[in-house]
Amino acid sequence: MKGSDNIAVKNKIGIFFLLSAIIFRILTLPTSPGNFYGPAHYYNLYLPDFGLNSDIAILPHASKTVLSMYLLNKVTLEVLGDILLLHQAIYVMQPLLVFCSYYLFFTFIGVRDYKIFLSGFLSMILGWPGIVLILGMVVLYSFFKVGREFFVLALISFSTLTLYWHSSHMLFFVILLSISGFILVIKIIFKNQAGKVNQYIPTRIVLVTLLSTFVWVWGRKLYGSQNLLSSFREYFYLKRLLEGLFSKGAFVPPEYLYYDPLYARFDPIFDALRYVLYLATFIITLSTSFKALKLNKREEMLGLPLIVGSGAFMFLYYLATYTFGPAPILVFLIPYSLNILTKKMVNRKSFALIMIFFVVLLTITGIYGQYKGIRSSPEFNQDFITFSPPIQWLTEHKAEITIISDANTLGYMTIWYGKNSLYHKSELHFVSIGNYYYQKLYTGNYERRGDIIFVYNYELYRKNLMFESLQAWNKYKPLEPLVVLKNRLNVVYSSQKIWITT
Secondary structure (H helix, E strand, O other), rough: OOOHHHHHHHHHHHHHHHHHHHHOHHHHHHOOOOOOHHHHHHHOOOHHHHHHHOOOOOOOOOOHHOHHHHHHHHHHHHOOOOOOHHHHHHHHHHHHHHHHHHHHHHHHHOOOOHHHHHHHHHOOOHHHHHHHHHHHHHHHEEEOOOOOOOHHHHHHHHHHHHHHHHHHHHHHHHHHHHHHHHHHHHHHHHHHHHHHHHHOHHHHHHHHHHHHHHHHHHHHHHHHOHHHHHHHHHHHHHHHHHHHHHHOOOOOOHHHHHHOHHHHHHHHHHHHHHHHOOOOOHHHHHHHHHHHHHHHOOOOHHHHHHHHHHHHHHHHHHHOOOOOOOOHHHHHHHHHHHHHHHOOOOOOOHHHHHHHHHHHHHHHHHHHHHHHHHHHOHHOOHHHHHHHHHHHHHHHHHHHHEEEEEEEHHHHHHHHHOOOOOOOOOEEEEEEEEEEEEEHHHOOOOOOOEEEEEEHHHHHHHHOOOOOOOOOOOEOOOOHHHHHHOOOOOOOEEEOOEEOEE
């Protein structure tokens, strides 16, 4: 009776976590649709063929890799009728979707008493991409535990949502490779169980996955390379690797980098906490997995291929972006470690201390990360309606022109451009400012051209919001209003918040 009472309490706490996450999001609704790449994806929903190979799209080839996302969003947009409402609905529903995905994940890996508690807790700290990766893991795990019928169902579910984050393809691919290879090794070691292993993952899957991974990763990176050796040296450049561990994808000269006094004070502390958390996760997963291997506990052995897969993903992700990508640690290894701990593979006192360690670190780093986004992102600090009059003016006064600005200003303007079908009136091209244009504008060396317009967002400077670029994950400090005078630009339109200059 006491055991069932404890489970009920844990379940209530888990539901409390979930409801808290949803209420928090209702109280912090975005005021503009998305951030960074998000607005450009929303813009494509209004273009013919989702902007595929379109001259006026910011991301003209995106629908090739995120088609299912576009289809799902397009259907939802038709129902809701408003793009900001669509984005707000996704924002609010995200914890519930994460909760359901983790509940399914924990069910597959054999968690009993802590499913609702852990799912509720993780719904507070993980974002939308986590749903994709969890569903991918469910597909993988179905190789081990369930029949073909459910595997087909899981595969359909995964293929429906999987393209919400293109990097999930790489992660799903690598972990499939790792688990397949892991089972192949077991088959070689324990030859008497070869028939049983073959029942779950045939050797051909290993071979096809290995070949596909090699072709997909290295083929596209090295295609057309004149000097193969130079390409490999570039990938393994140690200084760049060390920068990537802490740059968070923003390779910007220090004088241009976004600065907030609060972040300057607390970022090093929270970065250190994050890396301590990652290291502890690897240690716990490794130690418990080897212990499970000795005890022949098959389900707990899953930690070994998860570590290999996560390491492989982060290595390949670095080769592609020069950025340390901790997604598999957050999405797989930490939940897996929490699950292992609930199975009492350590003594009671150690279990309590480690659980407190994980919960405290995940909570404070998660809250800090969300606070940073709300404090410094245009998504939460600018009114979407602000960007409608400027794009209307441009279509009425310019038949064909290229517009340069930060990623969010461009994105919000293009959504109005597509939503009102203004592309039938004029042909506007949109270019996100990167290092080249930012340096020119910042130093006063920008060369005025008749075919390019610079759109200045005064609100970024007034509120000290991030000036983001679609070049890598570059985040610049907002340009001062003096940039207009320094570069001798003419302001041809002003709504006080948005200036159009030539």
